[in-house]
Each structure stands twice: as C-alpha cells, then as structure tokens.
C-alpha cells in the first residue's frame with residue numbers, strides 16, 4: 004500500500020520534471036534541427052516539423068560561417084563580454100565590500116537603491132547614452148558597449164556581491180588583520196577566496212547579460228566589423244521580411260553553446276552561491 | 284612579554300556608551316581576567332586593545348608606547364575570537380601557519396613552528412583537515428595554536444572556552460593556565476563565567492555597563508567586594524545582602540550557618556525562617572528569610588554535607604554569622620563602607 008503511494012508520488016514528480024525539461028529544452032531542440040534542415044523540408048507544410056523529413060545539410064552552417072561576418076561578431080561578443088566582466092569585477096567588488104562592511108544601516112538601503120537603477124529599462128536610457136557615446140566619438144566602436152554595459156552589470160553585481168560579503172563573518176577578516184594583514188590585504192587574501200562562487204557568478208552574469216544585450220548594440224553600432232552576435236545575426240540574416248531561418252538558428256546555437264557549457268560546469272557553485280546567504 | 288595599559292578609554296556606538304573612561308594595567312606576564320555580565324563591554328575593550336576598533340576617547344599603551352595609531356598587524360598581539368574565526372578555506376596547517384606567512388617567516392622555519400605549536404595543543408594529527416571537519420574542542424585548540432605560533436607579546440582571549448561542553452571546559456581551563464605559566468606571555472582573558480575567572484586569573488577586573496567596578500586578586504574580590512554589584516555577581520549563590528537602616532549588610536552563604544557552629548562571642552544571630560532546602564550532595568542550600576529586626580530580605584545558607592544538623596522547610600532556626608565576615612555597603616551608592624555595628 005505504502006509502496007504504491009510512494010511509486011505514485013515518484014511518478015507525479017518525474018512527470019512534472021519531464022514537462023519542465025521538455026518546455027525548457029524545446030527551443031534548443033528547435034535550434035538544432037532548424038540548423039541542419041534543408042529549406043524545402045522546413046517550409047513544406049505537409050512535413051512533420053519536429054523531425055528530419057529529408058537528409059540533413061551543412062549548407063546553413065556554411066552560409067553563416069563563410070558568407071556573413073559571424074566569426075567577427077563572435078569575436079566581438081567575447082571581447083566585449085570579457086572586458087565588461089573585468090570592469091564589473093573591478094567596480095563591484097570594492098563597492099559591494101564597502102556597502103556590506105562599513106555603510107551599516109545605510110548599506111542595505113543604498114544597496115537596494117543601486118539595484119533599482121538596474122531596473123531602469125534600456126529603452127529609456129539608450130537616447131541619452133547614445134549622445135554620450137557620440138560625444139566621446141565612440142560610435143561604431145566596441146568601446147561604446149564596453150563602457151555602457153557596466154551601467155547595468157555593476158549595479159546588479161554589486162547587489163549580488165553584497166550578499167556574499169555579508170555572509171562572511173567579520174571575525175575572520177579581523178582575525179586576518181590581527182594576524183598581519185592590512186584591510187586591503189585581508190580583502191584579497193581572505194574575503195575574496197571565500198567568495199569565489201560570488202566572483203564566478205559575477206563573471207558569468209556580466210558575460211551573459213552583455214551577450215544578450217540588443218538595444219544599445221543596435222543604436223551604437225552600425226559598422227559590421229564592430230557588431231556583436233546579438234545584433235549582427237538578426238541584422239544580416241533578416242532581410243526585410245525574409246528570415247534566413249537556417250543560418251539564424253545556427254548562429255543562435257553556436258552562441259549559446261559556450262554559455263551552456265559554463266553554466267553546466269559551474270552550476271553547483273552557482274546554486275550554492277545563490278542560497279549561501281539563506282542557510283548561513 | 285609586555286605591559287598593556289589603557290587610560291581613560293571610552294567607546295560610543297552611536298548614542299550607546301559601550302565603554303566609559305576605563306583605566307587598567309596588565310602587568311608583564313600577568314594573566315588578567317575581564318569578568319562581567321554579557322553586554323558589559325568586555326569584547327569591546329579587547330577589540331580596542333587589539334586595534335580592530337578605534338576608541339572614541341582615551342589611549343591604549345603597549346610597553347609604554349601609545350599605539351592608538353598603530354594598525355592591528357603591527358601591535359604584535361594575538362587574539363582568539365569567541366567564534367575562533369578559523370579560515371574555512373585553509374587546512375589546520377595553513378591556519379596555524381598563516382600569521383607566520385604574513386610576517387614573511389621562511390617556509391622551512393615556519394613549518395617547524397607550526398608542528399611545534401600543534402604539538403603543544405595535541406593537534407599534530409589534524410594538520411591536514413579543514414576547520415569544518417573538527418569538533419568544537421579541536422577548533423579551539425587550532426585557534427590557540429595559531430595565536431601562540433609567532434610569539435606575540437600579548438594574548439587576547441575572548442571567551443575561548445565558552446563553546447566547549449562543561450567537562451571539556453574544566454580540562455581546557457587547566458591546560459590553558461599551565462600553558463600560560465610556561466610561556467609567560469601577558470594574557471588578557473575575557474569571560475562572563477565567574478568560576479572560570481576565579482580559577483584562572485592572577486587578577487580579575489570586574490566590569491558592568493561599560494565601566495570597571497573592581498580590580499583585584501580573586502580572593503580579594505571574593506572577600507571584599509567593592510560594591511553590591513560585585514558582591515552579587517561573584518559567588519554561586521552570591522553574597523546575601525540585607526537592608527539594615529541606611530546600609531546593606533552582606534555575608535557569604537557559606538558563612539551564614541546554624542548558630543551552634545559559630546563562636547557565640549563575636550557572632551551576629553538571626554532567626555532564619557526556612558522556606559526551601561536543596562540537597563546537592565556535597566552541600567545543602569537552604570533558602571529563607573530573616574526574622575526579627577532585619578527586613579524581610581531573602582537569604583541563602585550553604586551548609587557542607589559534613590554538618591549533620593537537620594533542617595526542614597517551614598520552620599525557623601537560630602543562624603548566625605561571625606562579625607568579621609560581615610560586609611557593609613552604602614544603600615544609596617552601593618559602595619562598600621568600613622565596619623560598624625548592626
């Protein structure tokens with residue numbers, strides 16, 4: 004009797020789980036088959052859309068890699084992502100540390116205030132910011148993105164890191180200062196190693212946030228040589244109302260693979276990162 | 284070894300006065316215990332001496348030198364935090380060796396010192412573990428080993444035994460005392476446990492609400508408390524305090540005994556209305572009130588098991604205290620005053 008109930012519970016659990024897996028994996032599945040489907044197969048209404056009805060092809064991949072600037076876009080995306088992650092770390096670590104340790108009562112309020120700026124949509128900000136990039140002569144330069152993306156990564160990551168720093172007992176840092184370190188030394192030798200999952204989270208977040216960004220990239224960059232994937236792929240592969248689905252999906256697939264790999268490898272650290280404040 | 288002195292030391296947290304004009308000297312090689320109830324400012328005083336906290340007013344001197352502007356790392360003090368504050372990402376070996384590494388001691392020499400310090404506290408076998416794999420007692424030893432490893436001139440210990448269970452605490456106390464005697468480093472030890480303070484201290488500093496109430500050797504503090512706070516804080520059960528006119532008379536429970544046991548000539552006698560008797564094996568605690576001219580204050584008597592006199596709740600007995608064992612306190616100020624007839 005109990006055994007049956009247990010089995011039933013497991014069945015419901017796995018049932019729900021599978022529903023979620025199907026729901027979230029479906030876009031990836033679609034990207035994969037659309038990448039390798041012949042156009043005729045994709046567009047023929049009589050065909051089953053979920054499987055290959057004709058033999059797969061590498062044509063779309065070839066178009067993407069050799070007839071577009073996709074590799075340049077990919078390179079730009081990585082350059083921007085890395086630079087933004089570095090800037091974000093450099094700014095968010097000291098900001099979060101000071102807010103977490105010194106600002107006391109005001110720290111919490113300031114932290115939330117900073118976080119709120121993250122919620123101001125870029126559809127409002129792109130106008131003033133495009134004047135800013137124009138004023139600095141940065142149109143069509145990757146630097147416009149590298150300087151503007153931190154305006155949303157830094158607030159978010161500062162708020163995120165505050166939680167990590169607060170979770171580290173003050174005693175440990177003070178012990179390090181008695182044991183022979185300056186406050187800065189204690190931050191570097193003790194606090195940062197203990198918040199390694201926070202730092203990784205910051206890197207992954209700023210990287211993916213800048214990878215996904217569309218509006219700034221669209222308004223600041225029009226030169227193909229300086230486009231990122233998120234803007235280059237749709238502008239070059241959507242001509243008027245003609246969508247080149249094959250190459251489009253191939254581009255999306257390639258751009259999402261590194262992110263998927265990073266998330267998979269660091270998922271444990273991520274999860275522990277997000278729940279650390281809660282359990283400690 | 285060093286002399287530690289604080290002068291007129293005050294610390295405010297916002298509107299809260301955590302320490303108020305504290306003055307104190309720990310002599311070279313002394314084991315000085317800071318004793319007081321929770322929240323009286325003991326940890327704050329220790330942190331000011333270590334340099335982790337800045338005083339609002341006053342000076343901290345180590346070996347006669349004002350160190351107010353010297354950062355903690357240059358004060359050559361070692362501190363054991365109440366939480367032990369072990370570095371969770373390092374092994375025991377790395378934890379103990381950390382202060383040496385930060386002071387650029389050559390690796391080979393440092394390794395030897397780490398082994399030696401670990402051996403001193405019997406944790407030589409745990410060197411490759413991480414703090415989370417240790418028991419409370421083992422963590423405490425690691426924290427102590429890390430404190431001694433670089434021969435500091437002062438030890439600051441903040442309730443290092445409070446996280447241990449009662450049995451372990453007694454043996455740890457003894458070890459700690461023996462160890463301090465051997466290396467002779469000036470030690471300031473914080474506790475809220477008066478038994479620990481009495482057992483460990485060369486001298487005890489009794490604190491309350493941010494100020495010092497009395498400094499003295501354990502026996503002196505026990506026998507001649509400076510005021511009613513100290514009288515009521517030290518001893519278990521503490522000193523009996525009974526109103527008498529504009530003064531309070533105090534006497535220790537173990538001095539308040541059946542009249543048959545005290546010499547008649549110089550004893551003060553009361554009729555003791557017993558309300559409750561606790562037999563603890565080695566002794567009996569007898570609770571009740573004083574009849575007669577004394578007020579209705581509640582008092583306790585502590586009678587060793589070797590006294591066979593039968594005592595029952597609900598009856599009155601003649602009890603007395605030798606006159607030399609009476610202490611007198613001013614009712615208004617709480618301060619002890621000299622002698623006087625009841």
Ligand SMILES: Nc1ncnc2c1ncn2[C@@H]1O[C@H](COP(=O)(O)OP(=O)(O)O)[C@@H](O)[C@H]1O
Nearest residue numbers: 296299301319320321322323324325326327328
């Ligand atoms: N950083 C701080 N901010 C505000 N109040 C504090 C701070 N540190 C200590 N206090 C207050 O000062 C008083 C003394 O604290 P503490 O020295 O830790 O007491 P003890 O160690 O004797 O228990 C307590 O009332 C505590 O709440």
Ligand SMILES: [Mg+2]
Nearest residue numbers: 325326327365
């Ligand atoms: Mg304390």
